[in-house]
Amino acid sequence: MSSALAPMSASAPLTDSQALILKTLPDFPISGQRCATRIQQQIDLLLLAIEALELGASEQMLETVEQLDLQHLIKNRLDLWRLRSTNPWRRAYNRTPLTLEQAKTLVVLASYRAKQLTVSIRQLLLAEQQMREKNLPVANNFLLSEYLDQFRSHFGSRMNARRAKVSVYLASEETLDDFALSLLKQLLFITGTTGMQRFWVSLFDGEVA
């Protein structure tokens, strides 16, 4: 009970700190203050890669939301799922676009989780490099195969196979593995000093005038 009450009583001064985190991400002149579906898709896919990296990732994400005092934007698991379902590839596609604030929250969340996972992301990418140098299939490495298996099962169970792009990935294991590795590389760049800002800015690449 006390843990549930503590944030409630301290919510007034905390709203400033959470606003500060979101304020580190600039706003861009886009039409209608709502996100393009491409942005929503990109954020959700990176969160999916994070889920494939660690067990119990969704609990960790909710914990991170609590640590960052962003509970007013993501109250519970259902909220998180609803925001992530704005990815048009999802089976349960939620057609209400994300507001900029919601998108920023997910970007902050992804960056913080990715930072925590820096070591394993680096390990996996080094393993990938070694396998490629030896001309061996990447899935032969046990660390990589674990990540790729997880990613494949998450992707297969949540994405809508009737979407053309999704069906292309689901048709070939190799294509999906390459896709999973490309997401892993993007996660690596998010872990850096200005990774979060760069990730946010990169989402608007090709969207602004």
Place this chain on the structure above:
Amino acid sequence: MNNIRRQYSLPNCTLILEGLTDSSNSFDVRPPLSILVHTQCTFLGINQSLEGGRTLLENLAKAVNVYAQECLSGVHRPLEKSTEESDRIELEALPGRSLHRLTWYPPTELHQAPVAIELSTVQLFDLVEAVDQFIADSQTLPDFSVKLQPTSRRYRQPDEPLTQRAVPATVGIISLAIAAFAIYFLPIPTVRKPSNVAPVASPTQTLPPTNKTQPSGATPPSQKP
């Protein structure tokens, strides 16, 4: 004036900046490096290194920043023309090998051949991180910054290549041409006028609807009030 050396070390990449401070406060624990004299960037396991002055550092920071963003979004943005002078830095992806090539064109007065270094993604990330740490360091070249900004819409690659997008239009035009060609050979139908213009039978007269069910010439309905 004090000599200052700042080192940003990552597992695969080390960026060393040497310079002077113009701070008069000699008790400053970490005086700001405001005049850059020498830049050196080395990679673990690679013999070649980048060495130069402030131009090299500026070009390196700009190129790395743009390229890191490109790695995240996949939208290629050509570097601005202003970097075409000495110490030009180029970064490009090597397709199919998940490697990146960094090319440094040393100043012409040095008469050196361009230096090309192949970096893996992790090595590239360490370079990005070293540069980011230097930019985030407020005590090293405080006047230097690199702006993060989204790439303009005009550099965005279309989701489908031009050849693929042109297929429906081409098929349409070709089928129209074939149809037109085929129809060209069809004889023009001759207009045959009806031989006897006089009507065979006079058009039937329509009766008022009330009389429809009753035989002609019947007496008016008796139920009428």
